[in-house]
Amino acid sequence: MPQLSPLxxxxxxxxxxxxxxxLSVLIWWSKKVYFQSQSLKSSNLKENKWNW
Structure with a gap:
């Protein structure tokens, strides 16, 4: 195996x-967006649950 220079x-x-x-930022960002969308969906469900 040839030697590499320090540079x-x-x-x-x-x-x-x-x-x-x-890659770690990409994974973190995708999980963050997923959980935000899940929380938005659940908050919308909670709001719409009692709006008759």
Missing amino acids: NWIFLFILFWSAVLS
Whole structure:
């Protein structure tokens, strides 16, 4: 396996952690939006439940 220069190691380090960070933010954002939509649906159901 060929040796990499220190700049390449730094680049790979930054690339790896930026990918991990972006994936975790994406997962967090999708769960956040899902729970917000669920809470909005449940609040709408609660509001409409007693509006006769």
